[in-house]
Amino acid sequence: MRLENSTVIEQFADQGDYRRLVLHAPAIAPEVRPGQFVHMRLPAPADAILRRPFSVFRTHADMLEILYKPLGRGTRAMQRLSRGDAVGLLGPLGNGFPMPSPVTVPALVAGGYGMAALYLLARAVRRAGIVFVGGATASDILCVPEFKALGWEVRIATEDGSLGVRGLVTAPLDAWLAADLGDRRPELFACGPNPMLRAVGDRAIAGGWRAWLSVDRSMGCGVGACLTCVQKVRDPAAPDGWTWARVCREGPVFECRDIVWEDGE
Amino acid sequence: MRLENSTVIEQFADQGDYRRLVLHAPAIAPEVRPGQFVHMRLPAPADAILRRPFSVFRTHADMLEILYKPLGRGTRAMQRLSRGDAVGLLGPLGNGFPMPSPVTVPALVAGGYGMAALYLLARAVRRAGIVFVGGATASDILCVPEFKALGWEVRIATEDGSLGVRGLVTAPLDAWLAADLGDRRPELFACGPNPMLRAVGDRAIAGGWRAWLSVDRSMGCGVGACLTCVQKVRDPAAPDGWTWARVCREGPVFECRDIVWEDGE
Amino acid sequence: MTPTPDLSARIGSLSLRNPVMVASGTFGYGPEYAELVDLERLGAIVVKGICLEPTRGNPPPRTVETPSGLINAIGLPGPGLEGFVREYLPFLRSVPTPVIVNIWGRTVEEYGEVAARLDATDGVHALEINVSCPNIREGSHAFGVRLDSFRRVVETVRARASKPIIPKLAPNVSDIAAFARAAEECGADAISLINSVPAMAVDIETRRPKLANVIGGLTGPAIHPIAVKLVWEAAGAVRIPTIAMGGIVSPADAIEFLIVGAAAVAVGTATFVEPRTAHAVVDGIREYLVRHGLRSVAELTGSLRTGRDPCGG
Amino acid sequence: MTPTPDLSARIGSLSLRNPVMVASGTFGYGPEYAELVDLERLGAIVVKGICLEPTRGNPPPRTVETPSGLINAIGLPGPGLEGFVREYLPFLRSVPTPVIVNIWGRTVEEYGEVAARLDATDGVHALEINVSCPNIREGSHAFGVRLDSFRRVVETVRARASKPIIPKLAPNVSDIAAFARAAEECGADAISLINSVPAMAVDIETRRPKLANVIGGLTGPAIHPIAVKLVWEAAGAVRIPTIAMGGIVSPADAIEFLIVGAAAVAVGTATFVEPRTAHAVVDGIREYLVRHGLRSVAELTGSLRTGRDPCGG
Numbered sequence A, B: 001m002r003l004e005n006s007t008v009i010e011q012f013a014d015q016g017d018y019r020r021l022v023l024h025a026p027a028i029a030p031e032v033r034p035g036q037f038v039h040m041r042l043p044a045p046a047d048a049i050l051r052r053p054f055s056v057f058r059t060h061a062d063m064l065e066i067l068y069k070p071l072g073r074g075t076r077a078m079q080r081l082s083r084g085d086a087v088g089l090l091g092p093l094g095n096g097f098p099m100p101s102p103v104t105v106p107a108l109v110a111g112g113y114g115m116a117a118l119y120l121l122a123r124a125v126r127r128a129g130i131v132f133v134g135g136a137t138a139s140d141i142l143c144v145p146e147f148k149a150l151g152w153e154v155r156i157a158t159e160d161g162s163l164g165v166r167g168l169v170t171a172p173l174d175a176w177l178a179a180d181l182g183d184r185r186p187e188l189f190a191c192g193p194n195p196m197l198r199a200v201g202d203r204a205i206a207g208g209w210r211a212w213l214s215v216d217r218s219m220g221c222g223v224g225a226c227l228t229c230v231q232k233v234r235d236p237a238a239p240d241g242w243t244w245a246r247v248c249r250e251g252p253v254f255e256c257r258d259i260v261w262e263d264g265e
Numbered sequence C, D: 001m002t003p004t005p006d007l008s009a010r011i012g013s014l015s016l017r018n019p020v021m022v023a024s025g026t027f028g029y030g031p032e033y034a035e036l037v038d039l040e041r042l043g044a045i046v047v048k049g050i051c052l053e054p055t056r057g058n059p060p061p062r063t064v065e066t067p068s069g070l071i072n073a074i075g076l077p078g079p080g081l082e083g084f085v086r087e088y089l090p091f092l093r094s095v096p097t098p099v100i101v102n103i104w105g106r107t108v109e110e111y112g113e114v115a116a117r118l119d120a121t122d123g124v125h126a127l128e129i130n131v132s133c134p135n136i137r138e139g140s141h142a143f144g145v146r147l148d149s150f151r152r153v154v155e156t157v158r159a160r161a162s163k164p165i166i167p168k169l170a171p172n173v174s175d176i177a178a179f180a181r182a183a184e185e186c187g188a189d190a191i192s193l194i195n196s197v198p199a200m201a202v203d204i205e206t207r208r209p210k211l212a213n214v215i216g217g218l219t220g221p222a223i224h225p226i227a228v229k230l231v232w233e234a235a236g237a238v239r240i241p242t243i244a245m246g247g248i249v250s251p252a253d254a255i256e257f258l259i260v261g262a263a264a265v266a267v268g269t270a271t272f273v274e275p276r277t278a279h280a281v282v283d284g285i286r287e288y289l290v291r292h293g294l295r296s297v298a299e300l301t302g303s304l305r306t307g308r309d310p311c312g313g
């Protein structure tokens, strides 16, 4: 965990509204493990004083790349960054994904910018696996060439049917789990909205496989001090069998059996 | 008085730290009279939510030019403006300078960005006059070519002696008032720091001439509603003979006899 | 197509075309913004605080900017009651928008006297009672933060005025609901809140206060979350309508106030920055009602979805 | 050349190497920031609020950003007294920086019990008494805003602890000086203020509160001018030292607090944004003292230049 005064190398548009921000971060970039994130300070506008967490999409030597979508105050301010601008970085943070067991087939499941959290993992795994990508429409299906370049199989679902099968990402996932798998055991790695994470976890529990879910929660400090980013997790020692875990420190990745979902999540 | 969504045409460096900002303001520019100002909205940073008042340095058809020095939060944010950026303008505001009486010699006295308030006046006066410019050092002596191009005589004082006579602007002014004037009556127009304004007023009162002083006060609304920008002025009808005048509405220009200076001003 | 939603609001016997006013002290006496703002599109004009005699207010500096906020220590200068009636009321009478006069006094009797005289004055539609201005020294501050003196002021004004009266609550109390209830019990037609929050700033180089009056009141976006909390508690404690203010810059800020219980809102500091903020807020509320299928502002008022008791604190 | 100014500060029997602490709840229990912040350069570490038993705090969302501010409704989760002593105190004992434990209880007796046990615990140098957290429902809020209950808590803690005790004042009272004086009278060694300001935010699309707890406390730059005013009034009312906090992001903000009367300061929310803010503040204070020819922080404390009586309000 380091504080670094990073500078923007470049920023460019990806598909649809998505954007990529490439930063020079020689202290942090080489230390990032798959599934970890950085906590980024922005040129402070009045209404966004806090840092924002971003998965590290990929690193290359001293460079660190972020994939994001302008949504709110922080990410809209990010759009204005250009070459040479200073950006405060704090990272790498979080536990990250474990490496897939050598005896399983790694299956990644991503929704939207969830892809950003998974690519480093795919790159780190020696063997190719399969990645399931879901989104509202074709432009939400990111990074397909990157995964294909690693030799990974990519299966796509869009809600409007504009790319891949029509429906949620669980449709191609279920098809694969039922038909293509044979006697191989899958190991699931997912990042995306909570209902998607929960659906992936349900399948893993039913099938008796492991599923590693990267959870997204608004953050304050990013280092475990403020107790903003809590997620309910199982804890047999605690009253009622649960406790709060800090997503920034104990997470963002949890095995699906550890998470206690709330109604409506 | 109009609200206008103006756009930046260009911004460039003048001498020293001073900068010029040229705006496209077709509704406001043609209406500006000498000594009036615009109230400018900036790309709001967290710590500068209010507009800032700026004298109109000059206008040309639909264009309006501001001369400023980055000092604090607002003006530092202004530096980042570039071609095409939107800038909210409210103006023209204030009473402005009266036209010099045809029987007087117009003598302008400026300190620092005070020059910005006086140039339009010089341009509006049919005959040439004299302008006294003071500043800390040579780079604070602005717009000399512009005044010379109008045929005006320019006398300079700098505190460090790097340009013109060494000392305050009152030095060349006093010399002129004493020696060069003969039987002509001067009419003084001044803009700059309060001690300078007061010194100019004192001379006018002693000599029996008129002096029009443009006063600088922090502002809130710029239109007379918030009562932030008050200046003590003489009012025989009021208790103790004085009342508060709103610099944005009754000013920024006051005849020196109307101003009641506080100790230390 | 959804019918145009009903934007009207009622404050006692007064009915407003829309729920968006301009706050006292931020809009002068009406004419100052008349060239820029369409006065007929305002729900009401609340004028700067008026007391019996002309007053001068504090010396400058009277305001200072802070992060997302503004501290003011104007100190209630004004033309006095007669000056107001003579200089400004003729203009205001010519505008078809309700005029609410913000009143203050140095004693309870002065409050009563101003109220009685404005009650008898044509063109004044309601009285907002400023018991909470932190910028005047002689006691008025105390009126707003002590229940007993607050009650005395409201009772006295009620006894002497038949027009709608609107006590304006001070934010710097620990139990705002108690003040809201006291206002209702004393016969107020509505309450308004929040007034500015006592605040201060120092120039570290000179080690002098940045305001001549030392202390002023903080307003603007910085205080909005504080105001939302107080409005929620105050509105939840009474049946009379609540007029909410504090940091509104966008329609969303106003809608937030309506959701937590306000029947109307007022735009203050934001007018200095964007004089037409009140218009944008009206347009934004209308659009929101349409988008959410609501037929009136009243349907939005107090529609916060929470299991909690609004006075749980 | 000016000699290096004396940055030390005293809080009762405790002496600090510099007057800049990290505020309770914004620095965890010490180890969280240890990789980023040089703990030996802090004046003191004030840990997150501790009560007798382990607590869970509120469900998320627990924080929401506002203009220049942050509302939190963490709700005082914690490992409880034993958990703290077991899990965190060994680490803290290894750091040569005073540790101030922020304590709270659901009853006066609980306050006394936590205080007594920490008083007997090695490695705890002082107790800050949180009587003003707006995020817990069962009464603790009332402790801080009512003089009688406030006194009872401070007296009880005093009776059971000989280490320095520091009651932390709630900002949402109308007369902060009265609370400061009560603290002094009940034997406090110092006071600290301000705790967060009660606040609230609503998601207008869902019409639900943005915080699961509905109400939270506002912190950050937005509240700084409010804090300066309260610190000025509180510090002016007592002879014991005042520890000031609320919206410090730069050395200037801290120096402002010192000028109006604080003997020390604490950095809170800003640490989340720039973990090393406290270091920058120490450096900035040192530089300021040198530039102004002051030999110690004590010379700066309370050096505001104003003709006004500090309690005039």
Ligand SMILES: Cc1cc2nc3c(=O)[nH]c(=O)nc-3n(C[C@H](O)[C@H](O)[C@H](O)COP(=O)(O)OP(=O)(O)OC[C@H]3O[C@@H](n4cnc5c(N)ncnc54)[C@H](O)[C@@H]3O)c2cc1C
Residues within 6 Å of the ligand: A037, A048, A052, A053, A054, A055, A056, A066, A067, A068, A069, A070, A071, A072, A073, A074, A075, A076, A113, A116, A117, A215, A216, A217, A218, A219, A252
């Ligand atoms: C570990 C982690 C990794 C992340 N990685 C990425 C990434 O790779 N790319 C990317 O684009 N974003 C990522 N995010 C989300 C990112 O941090 C921002 O929260 C998000 O982009 C919105 O920020 P904003 O300032 O633009 O929006 P805001 O103005 O803060 O908020 C806009 C809306 O989004 C909601 N919101 C804000 N933050 C969150 C959140 N964390 N979770 C759910 N809702 C939220 C707000 O409540 C609001 O309604 C990640 C978050 C976490 C916790």
Ligand SMILES: Cc1cc2nc3c(=O)[nH]c(=O)nc-3n(C[C@H](O)[C@H](O)[C@H](O)COP(=O)(O)OP(=O)(O)OC[C@H]3O[C@@H](n4cnc5c(N)ncnc54)[C@H](O)[C@@H]3O)c2cc1C
Residues within 6 Å of the ligand: B037, B048, B052, B053, B054, B055, B056, B066, B067, B068, B069, B070, B071, B072, B073, B074, B075, B076, B113, B116, B117, B215, B216, B217, B218, B219, B252
């Ligand atoms: C009628 C009028 C015309 C003006 N014309 C010009 C102009 O042509 N060019 C130009 O550069 N500036 C002009 N100014 C001043 C300008 O409005 C800004 O106040 C100034 O540039 C500093 O703004 P800032 O936001 O950068 O500084 P801030 O961050 O607001 O303040 C920096 C410092 O300057 C002080 N300060 C701020 N505003 C004023 C003020 N109005 N008077 C005295 N001290 C102040 C603050 O107290 C602070 O110490 C004019 C002001 C007035 C009232």
Ligand SMILES: Cc1cc2nc3c(=O)[nH]c(=O)nc-3n(C[C@H](O)[C@H](O)[C@H](O)COP(=O)(O)O)c2cc1C
Residues within 6 Å of the ligand: B226, C023, C024, C025, C026, C048, C049, C070, C072, C074, C076, C102, C130, C133, C168, C194, C195, C196, C219, C220, C221, C223, C245, C246, C247, C248, C266, C267, C268, C269, C270
């Ligand atoms: C410059 C200024 C002057 C004010 N004068 C008065 C006043 O005379 N009477 C009053 O009751 N409130 C006065 N207020 C308070 C406002 O009416 C309003 O309650 C407060 O500004 C909060 O709203 P805002 O955050 O939208 O500005 C004044 C506020 C400002 C900024």
Ligand SMILES: Cc1cc2nc3c(=O)[nH]c(=O)nc-3n(C[C@H](O)[C@H](O)[C@H](O)COP(=O)(O)O)c2cc1C
Residues within 6 Å of the ligand: A226, D023, D024, D025, D026, D048, D049, D070, D072, D074, D076, D102, D130, D133, D168, D194, D195, D196, D219, D220, D221, D223, D245, D246, D247, D248, D266, D267, D268, D269, D270
């Ligand atoms: C996330 C968070 C948690 C806090 N927890 C506590 C706490 O446990 N006990 C306490 O007395 N104050 C707590 N506070 C208040 C701070 O100690 C401090 O008084 C306040 O944040 C004002 O300072 P700031 O504006 O610099 O943040 C907390 C503040 C924040 C932001």
Ligand code: FES
Residues within 6 Å of the ligand: A218, A219, A220, A221, A222, A223, A224, A225, A226, A227, A228, A229, A230, A246, A247, A248, A249
């Ligand atoms: S973000 Fe502060 S504890 Fe996780």
Ligand code: FES
Residues within 6 Å of the ligand: B218, B219, B220, B221, B222, B223, B224, B225, B226, B227, B228, B229, B230, B246, B247, B248, B249
């Ligand atoms: S700036 Fe508001 S009255 Fe002059």
